[in-house]
Amino acid sequence: RPARVKMGTNLDIRVRSLDGSIVQLTVPQNATVLVVKQEFCRKAPSCPHYQQKLLIDNPREELVDDRVLSSYPSLKSGSTINLLRIPPWELHVTDMYGKQHTVAVPSIKPKDYSICDLRSLLESTIGQTLDGYRIIFDGKECVEMRDGRRTTLGDYNIDKEDTIIVGKMTSKNISPSVDLCFMVDCTGSMGSWIEGVKNNVKLLRDKLAAQFLSCDLRFAFVRYTDYDLPECTRTTKLDFTKDQTSFHQFVSGIVADGGGDGPEDIMGALKVTLSTLSWRPGVDKVLIHIADSPCHGTQYHDGGGDTYPNGDPAGISHNQMMQLVVNNNVHYWFGYIQKQYTDKMISVFNESLQRLSDNRLTIRQVDATNTEQLADTFFKSVKGTIFASEAARRATIRRYVIDPSVPVWASLPQLRCIKTASVSMPGISALQRGFIVPEPSIPLSVQCAPNPFEEGEECVAYHGLDATASQKRIVLKRFKRDGAEYNSLDCYNKVLLIHAISTAYASEFNGEKAKPMGASTLTFVPTELVQCNQSGQVVYYIYQPFLDGNFEKFNGNSGLVFTQSQWSEPIQAFSHYTYARSGKTLMVCDLQGVVSGSCVSLSDPAIHSRTEDGNNFGPTDLGFSGIEQFMKTHRCGETCRKLGL
16 A cells, blocks of 8 residues: 655656656655655556666665655656666465466565465465465475564575475475476577586585485486577587586587577477487476577567567477477476566467466576576576476375265166286295286176265275175275376386285284284285276276274374374384385385284385385385384384394
8 A cells, every 4th residue: 555645845756767768756755765666656557666676866876665755855856766677576386286377576575575475465366265275385384473473485585486385285205306408598698608507517416415305317408509500500419317427528518609690599499308308207307498589580579680580490389399398298497697588488488388288387487697696596496396296296186075974885886897816925035036916807896986985195995895795895995196197007006016015024024933922913904906997988996895993093104103002012113124124125104904803904005115216116105215204203112122123
């Protein structure tokens, strides 16, 4: 709201913009500078007050928001104030649906902007209330109050062009795999940025290592120039490599050259980047494009001197390139150097990319003007992609309603399916020889409730009946999330493999003579895979017998240990045992089930694997970090001591 001021002598002031246009204002002389900015905004709505910087001459001085005009002796009626437009202080946002947005923080002091106000700004941007959702930065929740005061962006070290996540769960223990391509304008003006990329790659790797548990990172480089150079040398590339020395050698051999007119051959570079590099499936793909000039075609810029004003001479369109961005699921970051020259191009690209991806992807811009700070720019881009990708993976959840009631079976159809045989293993020695999950092949008919009766971190569980086994009650489980990552045969086979390995270790654990007398016997419920056809699509379920009784949780897969049950101690010892017995290569955890006498029937375990590539056992495999978290909270008891753990 405009500040209230007492009426007094009015001043007629002229405000002159950089383009030379002048806006006439009449304001009281005892009004504040902020009032002048707000009055200007009323006449020029495209320039909000927090993006205005007002300067006067004689002496050259910036006007301060809370000072009154009369405190500046040189300001009189007829004076001219110069207006500089401050670039918007923007944040990139990934919402709870996996869609991306960019918001401008409406404050002259953005670091002092409160998290509470940010929540309101995000609600306005996303178009719905955020009740029940968290604002997350760097994997941690940003709370609105701390020690009785409102928290701010500065309290969480949130900086310009950082990535904010809106979701229900924070992201911990991420071990990302990343393919990172630098696509750089290497014409005559870009020598400092070429050198900057080369010199900051190691620092970027170090920053990622400090932020994440591990980061499987590959680099690529695409050098592009313009049509004044021969086709054979216009664009060159280094395909993805983990070898930092090879990357340095390639970039060191680049000489900034070419670029006869203003625009450059960006379309040709995008085609090479998106069509010829060996992007890996299933990893976070990052493209960092650094340029000070737009592509050819006057639809992408307002300047003159374009040799090809009708667009790319090879006929490549931005719609074709943005479709490749979507097809490859590439996160496109643009490092701007002269934003005023490239903004129109990015706006045109973004309109296409957002439309083609249903707003899942957008080109996010970051400041690359300072070559001394390129490592921070790169880190911000890669880190933002990792957290945004993790949020998007969590966000693509199928719609369902939890209904704990048992359905009326007579009203439900029978599904014709095939299933695997129950997977079991004779012991740990079988693991050394390798293990192959059998293909589904046994016919059966099942009935499945329309709604799940329970949900976990990764799966939902449905009541079911096996019509081929005398109407036996069963539980059918599906992954909550959509997409190939969760709904492939390979992903469900990992569940069976986890159960088979857990069963093998439980069998050895039960046979240990050193265990305390009366220690519980651990079993894992038989687990099979069901494949059926629903609405013309292949659908998989995990098939298990229904466990009747009080379901108890004993430990989680991120270090949580539940000690209330009398059976907790030997079950925690079992997790510790699997780590020791496997030669410290894996750990079985996330244990829950039903106790019957001295026998505990367990289901749905997770396995953390200590391997170089990590995540061998699906989305619940947190790697060595998960093992470390368990060991930090685990306290060895009698069973551990008897087993010499």
